[in-house]
Amino acid sequence: MPPIPVYHRPLSLTHLYNGQQDLPALLPRAGPGSSVESSPSATANGISASDLILEAEEHWNVSARSILAAWGLTAAGATIIILLYSLARPRWKLIYLPRIKIRKPSRTPKEKAEEKHMLAEMDENERKKYLERKERNKPDYYPEGKNNAGQWIARAPKSEKGFFGWLTPTLGEVAIECKSAMPKFLFSMWTGRSKNTDEKATTEPGSGVFEQDLKLLHMLGLDAMVYLLFLRLLKYLFSAMSVLAGLLAITNYYLNTQTTYGSMSTISPSGSEDDMTKRDSPSSSSSETSSNNTSIIDNPQLLTAANVTSNGLLVHISFEWIATMTIIVFVLKASAHHLKLVQEWTHLNYNEVSFKTLMITNLSLRQNKAKSLVTVADAKREIKSLVLGSERGKIDASVWFAMHNMNPLHEKIETFKKKHFNWAIKAVAMETFHGRGEGVFYDSCTGRVCGRSKSASSRVDGALKEKLEIEELQDRIRQGQVDVRHKDLSGTITSAFVTVPSAKQAREILKNVKDDMKRAGYHIQRAPRSHNVLWKNLEKDVKSRHSHAIIGKFALVVICFVNTIPLMIVTVLANLDTAIDHWPTLAKLEESSEIWKAIFTVLAGVLPATISAMFSYVLPYIMRRLSRWSGALTRGQLDKAVIRQLFIFQLVSNFIVFSLLGVVYETYLTISEDVGKESWSTIYASLGDVPAKVTRAYISESLYWLSWYPIRSVVACLQLLQIPRLILKTPQLLMIKTPHDLAEVAQPENFEYAIEYSHVLFAMVVGLMYAPLAPIVVICAAIYFWTLYIIHNNQLKFVFDSKETDGKCWKILVNRVLIATVFMQMFMVLNQPLAATLKTQSAVMAVGAGVPIGIIFLFKMYLRRHYHPDGEVFSQYIDKYEDDDIGHGEWAPEYEHELLREDWMPKIKTVKNAKLMSVATREFPQLKELLRVGGKADGDKSRGLMTKKRRNRVREKG
Incomplete structure (x- = not known):
């Protein structure tokens, strides 16, 4: 078993637990100027907190040789993966080209x-x-x-x-x-x-x-x-910044080796104040620094700003300004491009019912005779007046809200799809593809034992009977939605959908009433596609959703806190030798044979990474389930909630808990010890060291992130091979007998945009935060984003499908880019300029580093006004297709529940060959009626139009 790499080195805490008799030797000696060590709160059971912090900080130290080895292995691994994928892709199209196959x-x-x-x-x-x-x-x-x-x-x-x-x-x-x-x-x-x-x-x-x-x-x-556009934004943004970062790295090397503004000494995260004083002293000559190591391999911090002080940081502040302006230009261009794509998407969907519909939530309408609110027709009239106002009589509009319990219909449709329809199609495919008599099979093991089997014809008849029952139930529900003049209103209406004749009218109405509805306590938005609505949450009232949201946030905090427990388990497993030494049974077992030694070695090397990966994989799905329970109304809201939560969790856990906790704890101990002994001016002056400690903590971690990017790049490349999909689909591949079985196996999986966005955003935050002070990180981030773009571009075209949410995530993505930029700027303010301000009251450099923060806020306000789908630029756009659509007839279609849509049948064609289909329909005449999608077989367009006119007349009378 090879040794664990340096960047995965476990925390070595063995010397802290060697025995109770050694504890006095571990106690630090209090020096004349040491307050931390003499504080009783600084130790616990004889173990110094600063020792624990030092051990934790050592975990982040990574040598340059390890970084180069990681990138070398990444390049070799990526090459092997690409070759294997290129070889397997044309042979296994079911796995690597499922979107084309279906x-x-x-x-x-x-x-x-x-x-x-x-x-x-x-x-x-x-x-x-x-x-x-x-x-x-x-x-x-x-x-x-x-x-x-x-x-x-x-x-x-x-x-x-x-x-x-x-x-x-x-x-x-x-x-x-x-x-x-x-x-x-x-x-x-x-x-x-x-x-x-x-x-x-x-x-x-x-x-x-x-x-x-x-x-x-x-x-x-x-x-x-939108996903590919965001990856394109990041790959070109970081490529442009990489050119500047390369020049900045060369400048850092020059400042550290040739000037008095830098130093060639290796500063640890917990570097002493003496080191800082020695660096700041202008009397240190070049003859003293020339004896230090100038090799980048031995001292990679020469390429960072870890040792740069005083006026040498003007270069980094200039880089911060240039990077900020570069980000603004790239985001502005990408936002304008995104707005054009949204306009074209409106072209493509101008006749989609959801684009003509407005969804109103936070309603609370119940029967009230005093307000003439008695029947369902009265409720629909009230909702029309609420949304359309004085235009109610001029614009035809249909109102839909749930009046029936949909659970029985949902259960029947699910049973029909998974059982009756699936078995009938399989039996027909067996008869057609392999010959007469092959379509007879058993439903289960019990049926096989008892000899109960069904022919293909009987299965088709049974499936058709179930389908007709479902359509009859759907018709009853639809009829109840139309004939509402004498139907009493029961229960409370919490949401409704108002549909107008065209998408342009819907957008204009939304713009006019959005602010008034918000002031009245309602929320109105363009309706999502019916398959994106979470109907159970939509039926809940405002109080119920609010209580669920509060409990959900509390549960989210608990889950994120509990998610730190695996980190403790990982630490224990990584230090398995220490645990074995303190557990005599395990120690004897390890010494009993070489096999047990090998087992413990494998466990120490494999289990930590496995447990960490498992919890990292499960956490996003837990967050998604929790967001659904907390009251999210659409899948788009679920995606945005997961992006926000994972972004905050990763940011806090990686950049606050693991980076700043030690600094904050040491500062607290120092201040608590000095209170009552030193003057407040002295304590305030001592705070000038805090920014330097924060900077050292962050810059020392930059070497870890240089080794983190190649790992993420290899993980991205492994997505090409689709190994989990290949393993899961192997049993089905071996059992394929008909084209129907082939279609079932070739079903593409859904691309989890929210989870992928969270990974991309975290990599982006890391790259931007370290851009001014550790510029090599930017170059690694650029390589990662290019890798991700090439791979996911291929996967989205040929492998994955998705449930379209109409690109709801762009705004939240741009906001995260701007937040990461502000973090980069705050990181610069926390560097030596703030330390100089606290010590010498010279605020020029701190102000110069902080001004770009205000520029980002102004840019955000500009984007919000001009480059948003609800903004003035988009509203001025005239869609000629919508105008043509209005000319054909000014009636409003009905927005229907997902279970009431005419295309509720399975959308994937199970028999795609025309000859096979003709043979199957000739042998089984009922199959054509079973596969029919839409209205009744004897219906036509005129009948559908007459039905819509009848609904309009009923609405007018109501």
């Missing part, structure tokens, strides 16, 4: 055999031309065809051939991005060799970044596009 039409074994026989009869040239023509004639995306007017559907792009073909689209997109960012004169110089060709290339439509993103928007949706 959308691309399949072929029967007979068709594949015919093509194989035809290729065998061709010579080499004909075969090559045939395959090239076949590849060239493939559509750009699957499924083929156009979207329904104003309604978006997800598509999958075609996969490129070749060993590294999966990298080709991403590299092409990066090339377009670089050309767009390149100044025109440089681009003309670069492409000036073939003028005529380049003129065609530059004038060719669809070659810009926006056109490229528009294609991705049509295929992947706004959620995926």
Whole structure:
């Protein structure tokens, strides 16, 4: 077993627990100027708190050789992973191309055999031309065809051939991005060799970044596009900052080795004040420093600002200003680009019911005869007046709120999907694909023992019967929603959905009434898609949701506190030798044989990382469940809540608990000892050392983060291999018998945007916070973001699906970037400028380091006013498609519960081949009715329009 790497070295606390007789030797001797050691609160059972803090700080120390080794292993591992993925990708398309597999039409074994026989009869040239023509004639995306007017559907792009073909689209997109960012004169110089060709290339439509993103928007949706846009922002932001960071690192080396503003001594996190005084002294000559080590390998802090003081920090303050302006420029450009994408997304969904609907929550309407609120029609009229006001008679609007218990319908639909429908389709597929009689199978082991089996025909009939019962129940609920004039209002209405004829009208109404509704205590927003609404939470009243939210926040604090327990377990397991020494049974067991020694060694090396990874994996899902219980109304709110909570937890646990706790504790002991002995002016002057201690604590940790980024990069690369998915899908892959089984296995998993955002944001915070004082961290962060972009760009196109939430996370992401920038600026203020202010009252450098904080706040106000989907820029945009839509008929559609939608049937085609489908429908006539999606089989568009007109008349009478 190789030794544990330096950056994973366990805390060595063995000498603190060697025996009670050694405790007096551990007590620190009180020096003439030492107050901490003489304080009774500084020790516990003879163990000095400063010793514990020192041991904890030593955990962060990482040598430069370990960092280089980590990056070298990362490069080698990433290369191996990419080669393995490129080799396995074309062979195992079910695992590595599931989005294409469920959308691309399949072929029967007979068709594949015919093509194989035809290729065998061709010579080499004909075969090559045939395959090239076949590849060239493939559509750009699957499924083929156009979207329904104003309604978006997800598509999958075609996969490129070749060993590294999966990298080709991403590299092409990066090339377009670089050309767009390149100044025109440089681009003309670069492409000036073939003028005529380049003129065609530059004038060719669809070659810009926006056109490229528009294609991705049509295929992947706004959620995926926002995620890729955010990764693009970070990769180019940190790439630009890396150039400046490289120059700053060279400057730090020069200041530390050639000037009196720096020092070549290695300062530990708990460096003494004598070291600082010696550094600050201008009398230290270059002859003294030349004897110190100038090797970066032996002393990597030469590239940081750990030893830079006085006017040498002006360089770092200048870098802070440049970095702040760079962040503002990049965020501004990305926000403008995002606003255009949101506008185009509105184009794609102008006929989507949710875009025409407003959701009102925090209502409390119950039967009240004094206010003429008796029937359901009265409640709908009241909600219309609340939202539309004086425009109620001019704008047609439909109101929907839950009046029935949906649990019975939900249970029947789930049973139908998982049991009756699934078994019927499997039986038909077996009969069609393998021949008559193969579709007879047993429901369970009990059925097999008792000999109870069903034929494919009986299963189809049973599934159709269940489907008709579900549709009958849905019709009764829908009818109850329409005929409401004489239906008494029962219970309390806590939320409602108001739908108007067009999305533009909905947006204008929202802008006009949002502030008034907020002052009245209501909350109004554009309605999410029905599958994104958490209906159980929506039915709760305001008080219930508020109490759940308070309890949820308390539970979240408890969970985050409990999550520190695994850290203690990890520490004990990492120091397993110490535990064995104090447990005689384990000590005897270890000494009994070499096998037990090997077992304990493996446990000490594997268990700490395993336990830490398990709790890190489980925590986001616990937070998501807790947010759902706390009263979140939509999936978009769940995503934003998880992003906020994980961001705060990671920030507090990594940068406050582990970094500042020791500094705060030492400062408290010093002050408590000096109170009553020293004057307040002396105590205040001693506080000037606190910023220096904080700076040393943070900069010493920068070496740890240099080794943290390669680990995260390897984890990102491992996502390409899809090892967990491969393990979980192996039993199903071995049991595939029909195209239906194939479709079940090929179901893509949902991409967890909230969890991935939390990882990306934390890596971004680390990179920005250390940018001025440890610039090499910025370069490592840039490499990580480029790796993540390349991998997730491929995964979102070919592997993962998602439940579209219409890109609700952009605002919270930009806010986190600005918060991280403010942390970087506060970190600079905490550095030597603040120490100089507290000691000498010279505030010029501290003010210079703090002014960018105000610039960020002003920039935030500017973004809030101009670059927000509800802001004035977006409101001035006129959607011509919406205007055309109004001209076709000014009736408002109905916003329906997810269980009442006409497309509630499974959306994945279980039999995608036309020939198989025709054979199946000929053998089983009832199958066509079972697979029907939408209204009744004998219904048509005119009947649907008549139904909507009848609903309008009922609403007018009500």
